[in-house]
Amino acid sequence: MGKIRLSKRLTNVSEYVKKLGTLADIGSDHAQLPIYLVQNKNVSKAIAGEVAKGPFQVAKSEVESHALEDKISVRFGDGLEILAPHEEVDTITICGMGGLLIGNILNEGIRQKILSKNTRLVLQPNNAEKELRDFLQKSNYEIIAEDLVEENHKFYEIIVAEYSEKNIQYTEIERTFGPLLLKEKSSTFYKKWEAELKTNKYIVEQLKNSKNSEKLKVTQKIIHQIKKVLS
Structure with missing residues (x-):
């Protein structure tokens, strides 16, 4: 099969993934993002995680149809539990879920010592963006980039965060509207x-x-x- 094309939302997400590293995409939606990034040589390898049997089989079929089984590992499991103990990934993407669920997945990863402090998080919540920023602040993750995309008359916020030893403190207004989105205040904002x-x-x-x-x-x-x- 030919090269995959992403939606505007996922294309923007792809731009924040660490180059030439390993990606773990949680709730992978047909493994579109991993396939795209591997095809375009943005990442060296990827892991696509699914918690439901149907989407897991679809992701597996998509990877096979693009002949990328050697580069993309499709795994069945809940959240970050798809990662093996001490398995290092450079970027974790979690897109198209509620902000509270994304926070719960990350919190469980921290609790079980699965989530490495060296891993970049690229998150695209469908709601509860403030609550997700609350969680990131509480967990010492600094927001290093933000994006706001309009697609099919809906708005999607992208939050990129990395662990920091600094004391992360955002105001309530910053957590509600996005500290970096507030600075830019684009027409989409x-x-x-x-x-x-x-x-x-x-x-x-x-x-x-x-x-x-x-x-x-x-x-x-x-x-x-x-x-x-x-x-």
């Missing part, structure tokens, strides 16, 4: 948060007559933060 502002204003209107005062308070706080950042 404005587009995303203007849409979020509109959604949250609608939620406030719906909550005004409800008894959920806590939810109302949280939403009003988010609106205040967005307005402050966009001003």
